[in-house]
Amino acid sequence: MKKISILIPCYNEEKSLTLLYPELLKLMDSQPNYEWELMFVNDGSVDGTLQELKRLRASDPRVNYVDLSRNFGKETAMLAGFDYVTGDCMVIIDADLQDPPSLIPEMLGYWEQGYEDVYARRQSRGRESWLRKRLSLLFYKLLQSSSRFDVLQNVGDFRLLDRRCINALKRMRESERYTKGMFSWIGFKKKEVVFDRGDRVAGSSSWNFRQLFSLAIDGITSFSNVPLRISTIVGFIVSMLAFVYMLYVFIKALIWGDPVQGYPSMVILLLFLGGIQLLSLGIIGEYIGRIYNETKNRPEYLVREYNGEEVL
Ligand code: UDP
Ligand code: MG
Numbered sequence: 001m002k003k004i005s006i007l008i009p010c011y012n013e014e015k016s017l018t019l020l021y022p023e024l025l026k027l028m029d030s031q032p033n034y035e036w037e038l039m040f041v042n043d044g045s046v047d048g049t050l051q052e053l054k055r056l057r058a059s060d061p062r063v064n065y066v067d068l069s070r071n072f073g074k075e076t077a078m079l080a081g082f083d084y085v086t087g088d089c090m091v092i093i094d095a096d097l098q099d100p101p102s103l104i105p106e107m108l109g110y111w112e113q114g115y116e117d118v119y120a121r122r123q124s125r126g127r128e129s130w131l132r133k134r135l136s137l138l139f140y141k142l143l144q145s146s147s148r149f150d151v152l153q154n155v156g157d158f159r160l161l162d163r164r165c166i167n168a169l170k171r172m173r174e175s176e177r178y179t180k181g182m183f184s185w186i187g188f189k190k191k192e193v194v195f196d197r198g199d200r201v202a203g204s205s206s207w208n209f210r211q212l213f214s215l216a217i218d219g220i221t222s223f224s225n226v227p228l229r230i231s232t233i234v235g236f237i238v239s240m241l242a243f244v245y246m247l248y249v250f251i252k253a254l255i256w257g258d259p260v261q262g263y264p265s266m267v268i269l270l271l272f273l274g275g276i277q278l279l280s281l282g283i284i285g286e287y288i289g290r291i292y293n294e295t296k297n298r299p300e301y302l303v304r305e306y307n308g309e310e311v312l
Pocket of ligand 2: 096098205
């Protein structure tokens with residue numbers, strides 16, 4: 001019998017879990033031809049999520065949980081899940097029921113047909129501010145034009161991955177993770193299903209603009225060197241212009257002499273060049289910071305307990 005794992009990263013989801021679990025039960029009962037494994041990753045929740053998971057596991061041995069030592073963020077929580085799931089395939093799903101479990105049978109159908117990565121594209125995005133939608137659109141445009149593969153828009157982490165994909169993802173152990181890019185990077189046979197994304201059933205989204213912004217920077221820097229190239233190109237153009245201006249100033253001084261003048265042009269040049277230099281340094285800094293983090297080679301996450309057993 002094929003085994004299906006469902007991976008659910010949870011951060012402060014005690015209320016959502018009581019609503020999610022019955023839905024998952026319904027799903028598992030409707031598909032008796034598979035063996036099921038629910039893999040909850042408790043990402044350092046500060047509410048009763050862990051107690052709720054323990055309670056669920058006591059009554060249903062298909063419930064498994066990994067308890068991380070602190071909040072590592074969804075990207076890392078998912079990596080922990082990749083390491084712990086044992087299924088022939090895995091479905092990643094949010095705990096807040098924004099990804100409908102009712103879509104999973106359709107995904108399984110495509111998996112049985114041989115597709116290795118069945119991803120869900122949302123037709124509507126639920127309640128989100130206009131600004132957030134615009135910014136997300138801009139980000140995807142940027143990423144699209146700066147990397148060599150497609151990172152799909154309106155596709156989240158809700159997807160079914162074959163064991164092959166799971167093993168591939170497990171080998172990508174970078175610490176600045178942008179999992180959405182990784183799904184594209186690994187390739188394999190992909191298939192799209194569409195759904196309507198609803199609103200959160202309980203709790204609140206834990207992402208704020210700052211986090212989304214830094215995720216966007218992670219996304220671009222971990223999959224593309226284009227910002228570095230842009231700073232090279234801008235540097236090149238600016239120095240060409242500077243050279244031309246230098247000739248102009250030099251020749252002018254030769255012909256007309258050089259009474260002290262030109263304070264405005266001096267200030268403009270100084271500020272302009274200074275700005276470009278700082279910007280370029282900033283871009284280089286982004287990459288160096290990432291190199292620094294990767295070379296530390298720390299474990300990506302730490303586990304306190306797995307299914308009630310302490311992990312030492
Ligand atoms: N999540 C997590 N760690 C975090 C933040 C979120 O594991 O630090 C989980 C969260 O419990 C949920 C999923 O990631 O299952 C999506 O989070 P959220 O609903 O806050 O994001 P959104 O739907 O707004 O993108
Ligand atoms: Mg959500």
